[in-house]
Amino acid sequence: MRALYGVPLGITAVAAAGLVYSAGFEARSFRLRRVTVPILPAGMRPLRVLQVSDIHMVGGQRKKQRWLRSLAGLRPDFVINTGDNLSDPEGVPEVLDSLGPLMEFPGAYVFGSNDYYGPKPRNPARYLTEKMRGHHGLNGNRPATGVIHNPWEDLRDGFDAAGWLNLTNTRGVLKVEGMSVELTGLDDPHIKRDRYAQVAGGPSGSADVALGVVHAPYLRALDAYAADGYPLILAGHTHGGQLCIPFYGALVTNCDLDTDRVKGLSRHTSEGRTSYLHVSAGCGTNRYTPVRFACPPEATLLTLVGRE
Numbered sequence: 001m002r003a004l005y006g007v008p009l010g011i012t013a014v015a016a017a018g019l020v021y022s023a024g025f026e027a028r029s030f031r032l033r034r035v036t037v038p039i040l041p042a043g044m045r046p047l048r049v050l051q052v053s054d055i056h057m058v059g060g061q062r063k064k065q066r067w068l069r070s071l072a073g074l075r076p077d078f079v080i081n082t083g084d085n086l087s088d089p090e091g092v093p094e095v096l097d098s099l100g101p102l103m104e105f106p107g108a109y110v111f112g113s114n115d116y117y118g119p120k121p122r123n124p125a126r127y128l129t130e131k132m133r134g135h136h137g138l139n140g141n142r143p144a145t146g147v148i149h150n151p152w153e154d155l156r157d158g159f160d161a162a163g164w165l166n167l168t169n170t171r172g173v174l175k176v177e178g179m180s181v182e183l184t185g186l187d188d189p190h191i192k193r194d195r196y197a198q199v200a201g202g203p204s205g206s207a208d209v210a211l212g213v214v215h216a217p218y219l220r221a222l223d224a225y226a227a228d229g230y231p232l233i234l235a236g237h238t239h240g241g242q243l244c245i246p247f248y249g250a251l252v253t254n255c256d257l258d259t260d261r262v263k264g265l266s267r268h269t270s271e272g273r274t275s276y277l278h279v280s281a282g283c284g285t286n287r288y289t290p291v292r293f294a295c296p297p298e299a300t301l302l303t304l305v306g307r308e
Contacts (some may be wrong), residue, residue, distance in 0.1 A: 027292045030067040030283055032074075033300045035265050037276050039231040040209055040306045047176065047209070047304040050076035050102070053236030054282025056087035056114060057095045064283065064297075065098040072101030074301055077176045079105050081164070082236035082280060083112030083188065083215035086150050087119055087287040096158040103162035106174045108183050110167050112215035112237060113137065113191045115155060118148030119286045124243070127252045136255050137190035139218070167213050169195040182207035184230065189218040190237065190255065196221065202228035209304065217257045217279055226270035232304070233277045238262045240281025244294035263295075278302060 040047065050071060055064070079102050085095045096103075135141045156166060165172035167185020174181040182203055187193035194214070203210035209232075212225035217235035225233045240263035241250020250262040260266070263281040267274050283297035 026294075026296055027285060027290055028063055029296045030064065031296050031298045032071070033264075033298050034303070035278060035300055036303045036305055037232055037265065037278070038305050038307050039276060040304050042306045044179070044208060044306060047078075047179070047181070048074070048076045049302040049304060050074060050079045050105075051082060051234055051236075051278065051280050051300045051302060052079065052099070052102070052283065053082040053215075053280035053299075054084040054112070054239060054284050055095060055098070056084055056282075056284030056286060057091035057098070058088045058287045059090055059094060061094070065094060068098040068283070068299075069101050071299055072104065076102075076105055076301065078174050078181065079103075079107035079164075080183075080211075080213060080234050081107065081109035081159075082213065082234055083110050084114040084236065084282070084284075085112075085155060086115050086152075087284065089118055089148060089150050092151055092154045092158070095155060103159070103164060106163070106176060107159075108165035108167050108172060108174065108185070108213065109159050110185045110187065110213050110215050111152060111156075112188050114150070114286075115152045116150060116188075116191070118150055119288055120147070121288045122286075124289060127254060131252050134256070136218075137216070138192050139190070139256075169193075169198045171199055173207060179209075180207040182210040183213055184210065184225075185213040186215075186221055188215045188237075189221050190216040194218075194221055196224045200224065200228065203230060212275070216255050217253075217261075217277065218255050219257065222257075222268045222275075222277060223270040226268050226273050226275040229273055230275050233268065233275050234280075235277070236280045236282050238279055238281065239285065239292075240279075240295040240298075242285065242289070242292055242295055246294045250295070
């Protein structure tokens with residue numbers, strides 16, 4: 001009997017242990033990653049940018065809320081929120097409370113699909129099949145039906161009241177201790193709400209530095225930003241792959257970005273021009289798949305320094 005059942009039972013035990021670890025420990029093991037990006041004019045003092053992304057707040061996530069509030073202790077020059085703050089229609093007050101200390105700093109935001117719509121139970125294997133078909137979100141798939149509409153207007157009003165810039169298919173400028181940061185944002189390409197034609201043309205040249213901001217790093221958005229000469233693009237959405245294979249990496253990105261750039265700092269080239277790209281792995285998960293493996297939740301402190 002042992003010979004017949006020992007191996008299956010062993011596999012089951014390992015799988016169960018992995019599930020407990022990925023849901024009970026790693027998904028709650030919040031990290032801060034630090035990255036240096038050389039994009040500022042020579043002689044300009046460094047700028048510290050805190051990027052938070054993919055919070056996917058569900059009621060009662062006290063540890064996540066405490067960790068988000070603690071990030072204010074980093075004293076960033078400004079904050080960029082790259083979307084997907086919600087995974088619960090009732091989560092807006094907890095998001096605003098958790099980000100309240102950070103909203104004392106200058107900031108800007110874009111929304112992701114989960115800010116607009118609530119999640120639905122989904123077979124994780126579909127991410128692999130959609131990757132093979134080249135279909136992601138509403139890009140090639142049928143429009144979503146029967147979805148939950150989140151109160152994103154309340155979230156927007158809370159951010160706006162704090163003075164954060166709404167970058168929904170528009171531009172804005174942050175003033176940071178006498179320096180100007182030009183920001184150009186897009187609504188979420190994952191659900192085809194991006195309208196790059198409304199912001200095309202590249203940086204104005206009047207600011208000290210210019211950044212592109214988008215939730216989902218679809219290639220059409222990255223190509224447009226890079227071709228227009230933005231030195232740095234900030235994005236989220238991918239969850240870093242969420243369930244990764246140790247020593248191999250991510251299997252999917254949930255968009256058309258390659259898995260080699262699923263998180264962290266990389267480069268993107270379009271029409272002969274190259275931008276830095278930073279993709280945050282985010283600090284949350286869809287409420288129906290509350291697990292992470294070999295991909296801990298994170299926020300990133302980016303230090304912008306003079307060009308080499």
